[in-house]
Amino acid sequence: MTTEPDIVLSVRDLTVDFAQRQGSFRAVDSVSFDLRAGRTLGIVGESGSGKSVTARALMQLVDPPGRITGGSIRLGEIDIAQLPRRGEAIRAIRGADISMIFQEPMSSLSPVHTIGAQVMEVLELHLKLDRKAARARTIELLGQVEIPNPEQAIDRYAYEFSGGMRQRAMIAMALACNPRVLIADEPTTALDVTTQAEVLDLIGRIQRERGMAMILITHDMGVVAETVDDVAVMYRGQVVEAGPVDQIFHGATHPYTQRLLAATLKLEQPAERPLPVAGAGPILTVRNLGKTYQLGIGAFGGKAKGTLRAVDDVSLELRAGETLGIVGESGSGKTTLGRLILRTVEPTDGEVVYSPPGAPAVKVRGLDKAGLRNLYSEIRFIFQDPFASLNPRMTVRQIVGEPLLINRRGSAAEINTRVTELLELVGLDAGMMARYPHAFSGGQRQRIGIARALALDPKVLIADEPTSALDVSIRSQILDLLIELRARLGLSFIFISHDIGVIRYFCDRVAVMRRGRVVEVGDAQTICTSPSHPYTQALISAVPYPDPRRPRMQQRARYTETTV
Amino acid sequence: MLLYILKRLAYMIPTLFGMSLVSFLIIQLPPGDFLTSLTSAIADSGQSLDQASIDRLTALYGLDQPFYVQYWNWISNIILRGDFGWSFDWGQPVSRLLWDRMGVTIFVSALSLVLIWALAIPIGIYSAVRRYSIGDYVFTFLGFVGLAVPTFILALGLMYISFTWFGLNVGGLFSPEYEQAPWSLAKFIDLLQHLWIPVVVIAISSTAALIRVMRANLSDELSKPYVVTARAKGLSEFTLIMRYPVRLALNPFVSTIGWVLPSLISGVTITAIVLNLPMAGPLLLRALVSQDMYLAGAFILIMSVLTLVGMLISDILLAVLDPRVRYQQ
Numbered sequence: 001m002t003t004e005p006d007i008v009l010s011v012r013d014l015t016v017d018f019a020q021r022q023g024s025f026r027a028v029d030s031v032s033f034d035l036r037a038g039r040t041l042g043i044v045g046e047s048g049s050g051k052s053v054t055a056r057a058l059m060q061l062v063d064p065p066g067r068i069t070g071g072s073i074r075l076g077e078i079d080i081a082q083l084p085r086r087g088e089a090i091r092a093i094r095g096a097d098i099s100m101i102f103q104e105p106m107s108s109l110s111p112v113h114t115i116g117a118q119v120m121e122v123l124e125l126h127l128k129l130d131r132k133a134a135r136a137r138t139i140e141l142l143g144q145v146e147i148p149n150p151e152q153a154i155d156r157y158a159y160e161f162s163g164g165m166r167q168r169a170m171i172a173m174a175l176a177c178n179p180r181v182l183i184a185d186e187p188t189t190a191l192d193v194t195t196q197a198e199v200l201d202l203i204g205r206i207q208r209e210r211g212m213a214m215i216l217i218t219h220d221m222g223v224v225a226e227t228v229d230d231v232a233v234m235y236r237g238q239v240v241e242a243g244p245v246d247q248i249f250h251g252a253t254h255p256y257t258q259r260l261l262a263a264t265l266k267l268e269q270p271a272e273r274p275l276p277v278a279g280a281g282p283i284l285t286v287r288n289l290g291k292t293y294q295l296g297i298g299a300f301g302g303k304a305k306g307t308l309r310a311v312d313d314v315s316l317e318l319r320a321g322e323t324l325g326i327v328g329e330s331g332s333g334k335t336t337l338g339r340l341i342l343r344t345v346e347p348t349d350g351e352v353v354y355s356p357p358g359a360p361a362v363k364v365r366g367l368d369k370a371g372l373r374n375l376y377s378e379i380r381f382i383f384q385d386p387f388a389s390l391n392p393r394m395t396v397r398q399i400v401g402e403p404l405l406i407n408r409r410g411s412a413a414e415i416n417t418r419v420t421e422l423l424e425l426v427g428l429d430a431g432m433m434a435r436y437p438h439a440f441s442g443g444q445r446q447r448i449g450i451a452r453a454l455a456l457d458p459k460v461l462i463a464d465e466p467t468s469a470l471d472v473s474i475r476s477q478i479l480d481l482l483i484e485l486r487a488r489l490g491l492s493f494i495f496i497s498h499d500i501g502v503i504r505y506f507c508d509r510v511a512v513m514r515r516g517r518v519v520e521v522g523d524a525q526t527i528c529t530s531p532s533h534p535y536t537q538a539l540i541s542a543v544p545y546p547d548p549r550r551p552r553m554q555q556r557a558r559y560t561e562t563t564v
Numbered sequence: 565m566l567l568y569i570l571k572r573l574a575y576m577i578p579t580l581f582g583m584s585l586v587s588f589l590i591i592q593l594p595p596g597d598f599l600t601s602l603t604s605a606i607a608d609s610g611q612s613l614d615q616a617s618i619d620r621l622t623a624l625y626g627l628d629q630p631f632y633v634q635y636w637n638w639i640s641n642i643i644l645r646g647d648f649g650w651s652f653d654w655g656q657p658v659s660r661l662l663w664d665r666m667g668v669t670i671f672v673s674a675l676s677l678v679l680i681w682a683l684a685i686p687i688g689i690y691s692a693v694r695r696y697s698i699g700d701y702v703f704t705f706l707g708f709v710g711l712a713v714p715t716f717i718l719a720l721g722l723m724y725i726s727f728t729w730f731g732l733n734v735g736g737l738f739s740p741e742y743e744q745a746p747w748s749l750a751k752f753i754d755l756l757q758h759l760w761i762p763v764v765v766i767a768i769s770s771t772a773a774l775i776r777v778m779r780a781n782l783s784d785e786l787s788k789p790y791v792v793t794a795r796a797k798g799l800s801e802f803t804l805i806m807r808y809p810v811r812l813a814l815n816p817f818v819s820t821i822g823w824v825l826p827s828l829i830s831g832v833t834i835t836a837i838v839l840n841l842p843m844a845g846p847l848l849l850r851a852l853v854s855q856d857m858y859l860a861g862a863f864i865l866i867m868s869v870l871t872l873v874g875m876l877i878s879d880i881l882l883a884v885l886d887p888r889v890r891y892q893q
Contacts, residue, residue, distance in 0.1 A: 108792070
């Protein structure tokens with residue numbers, strides 16, 4: 001019989017209310033769980049489920065008007081739920097007994113203080129170390145989180161670090177006082193998959209070494225399966241199901257958990273969809289396309305300090321009726337490539353040819369303004385952020401009708417009819433036309449964006465991370481909608497994403513980009529299961545797999561320059 | 565950093581040249597010159613100036629020469645000999661008038677600036693941290709009153725109050741008996757009695773404006789994730805607010821120094837006239853009206869220099885405060 005490790009933190013019936021103009025909103029509703037030394041509890045849920053508020057409540061960090069209104073949080077003899085929010089007692093616990101890692105390492109670190117100063121502060125505060133001792137300890141900590149050259153890194157600023165390095169600095173800060181509980185709130189959501197894998201490895205190793213209890217908050221079932229021991233699934237403020245990770249993944253009883261898992265697993269294989277017509281000709285051809293940025297030109301001109309080759313000699317072919325995925329990590333040039341094709345960013349060299357069926361081919365780089373405008377009604381963008389890409393002061397009718405209005409397609413009444421048609425096409429109720437974007441959820445907004453893109457009957461859609469801002473269950477709905485539209489309207493897609501799952505689900509062929517170059521192009525299924533280029537292998541193997549019995553990340557392939 | 569400052573100083577030379585040229589040109593733009601306004605003034609008083617003396621004066625002042633010669637004479641005298649020329653209107657060297665007035669102006673302005681910051685920064689911080697509290701509403705209300713009341717009304721009001729209630733004569737900077745007296749403790753006390761009104765009047769509207777700026781800046785910063793990080797470390801609320809968001813909220817503040825300097829000199833003209841202060845504003849106004857070109861030119865030039873120096877100071881301070889600015893250089 002194995003003995004359970006000690007309980008470090010015990011949460012019972014935790015309730016958090018946000019006071020509103022009328023009544024209050026219950027963000028966390030009677031949540032209970034225990035944290036044990038050396039074990040990790042994963043709290044999963046979609047946006048608005050209350051998982052982040054729960055985590056913050058454990059440190060009395062919920063901002064007003066939010067307030068803990070019930071339950072207890074026992075850390076040893078102390079009940080944190082009873083401590084005043086700004087009191088000395090809770091401050092002695094924050095950063096010392098319980099510490100936290102946040103989602104956005106850039107904005108969670110002060111931009112005007114050195115990394116070292118921000119770590120040293122905790123040591124001086126809680127361990128009462130003097131400046132010299134704190135500095136020495138900080139260098140040691142930075143070394144432990146595998147930041148290269150800690151002696152120099154200590155005097156650097158957050159913006160001089162890459163995303164992964166920043167998150168390591170955050171981890172060093174959280175670990176400074178050897179806390180008993182570490183709360184990681186979406187610690188890797190803002191990172192690339194390969195960086196994510198490294199950071200999760202690091203957190204896991206440090207946690208095991210120190211025997212800390214840990215909470216990992218995430219929306220990513222893959223991350224949960226790969227890293228945690230126990231899972232609590234949150235939905236609308238409540239824990240709907242909790243248990244060991246294996247039980248949750250293989251014996252989920254609550255319908256919400258089952259739905260969540262189904263939506264995740266659905267994205268682990270290609271969608272059922274009509275295959276593109278074999279032997280179809282290319283509709284869009286990209287030849288040797290490149291973009292060079294001059295770096296460091298000041299206001300007074302002068303010589304460039306160097307050049308950045310954002311996109312380098314890319315040649316691709318989009319066949320009529322197919323979906324071509326472009327996958328890569330941040331900085332790989334995938335977004336720039338999308339913009340170069342439509343010349344919203346002017347290419348430095350290369351050529352793009354648009355050859356619509358039954359019409360003469362067009363060389364995009366030779367087009368004048370009027371020509372480009374015509375092209376823009378044939379090839380259209382779908383944007384990543386459904387919140388930022390819709391004007392909040394325009395009604396849905398105006399947003400969707402705008403391309404029609406600009407291109408003078410019909411009278412007001414005709415535009416109205418067309419908008420109704422488009423909204424129904426993307427699965428929205430046409431009665432919502434008069435409302436403003438804020439009245440819609442993220443998924444609905446993305447549908448509005450798609451309706452706008454379809455307004456002019458385009459032949460090609462370029463979608464730049466259209467689902468990355470959405471929850472997993474909404475994500476597959478949007479992808480299914482795009483698949484259906486592709487078949488009904490005979491569209492061709494260029495689909496830019498960092499998410500391998502989405503690419504595999506949706507794309508016929510994939511181009512893998514790295515540092516501006518295409519390293520591999522091929523059939524989506526082949527690329528996702530047995531890639532041939534070592535970089536693609538590393539990328540694919542770093543993607544967390546949502547099955548605790550088949551972890552993938554731990555055996556991942558690593559890619560360094562020398563393996564080229 | 566040193567290289568950066570030197571580079572900035574080097575850039576200032578052509579800018580100054582351009583500014584001096586433009587200001588000299590603008591002064592010359594209105595039709596006529598000083599002699600035209602002089603003859604009309606003399607004609608107004610019933611006398612007349614014969615053509616011979618006009619010609620003599622024209623030649624004496626070099627007013628018949630082409631624009632570039634006049635400009636060259638003016639600027640070369642300033643640079644080579646520190647001679648700002650002769651004020652036609654006052655019959656004195658410009659430099660004497662200038663330094664007299666500039667001394668007082670800078671003294672009063674600097675004092676006001678200190679008062680502005682001493683009031684605006686803490687109140688702004690309070691208002692941002694305790695947003696929508698009673699205190700915030702009170703300061704907001706007072707701030708808007710301060711913004712809305714014209715400075716000259718405020719000046720007149722304060723003068724009226726201190727004269728009728730306290731029997732103090734508060735016009736000017738000194739009581740008549742101390743005007744020409746050498747410096748003494750009594751004169752200094754007299755100065756302080758007079759000084760508070762212009763300082764308060766000049767400070768009040770800028771303070772109100774800066775409170776709003778500080779409140780808005782800090783409110784933005786307070787909701788940033790790094791504040792939560794600092795709180796999660798266990799820092800006390802006061803320490804963390806001072807160390808993180810306030811520090812970042814000061815950046816826009818610092819960048820305003822560049823235009824605060826010249827505006828303190830030219831912006832308080834009305835107040836200075838109402839309060840009969842021997843400051844630069846009224847003198848500049850009069851010089852412009854009477855086309856006393858060398859005096860006006862000198863003032864404008866000095867103000868240009870102050871603007872550039874102010875910009876340089878704020879840029880250097882910004883670079884000291886914010887490493888991101890340094891990084892881009």
